[in-house]
Amino acid sequence: MIFRKKKEVLDPYSIEQCTSCNKTNKRQFKEGDFIFKTMEKCTSCGSGQIIISKIFGELIK
Numbered sequence: 892m893i894f895r896k897k898k899e900v901l902d903p904y905s906i907e908q909c910t911s912c913n914k915t916n917k918r919q920f921k922e923g924d925f926i927f928k929t930m931e932k933c934t935s936c937g938s939g940q941i942i943i944s945k946i947f948g949e950l951i952k
Contacts, residue, residue, distance in 0.1 A: 901948030911939025920946060 903920035907930060914935045930941035 900951045902951050903946065903948045905943050906945040906947075907941050908944040909933040909936060909939040909941055912936040915944070916941075 904917055905920050905924045907916045907918065908914070911933060912935055914933065924943055924946060926943055926946060928943045930943065933939040933941055
């Protein structure tokens with residue numbers, strides 16, 4: 892978790908996206924994630940490569 896102010900806590904997420912069919916998947920951020928990191932082959936289309944396209948945090952209340 893990433894801390895912003897005293898009582899605001901962010902929960903980090905990564906968005907994975909296929910370079911071929913553009914299918915996206917939101918998942919918990921893992922240590923070592925970075926933008927444009929190449930992951931495995933896409934299981935939906937079978938021809939594209941999965942990359943991390945976005946990393947962001949959502950406020951936990």
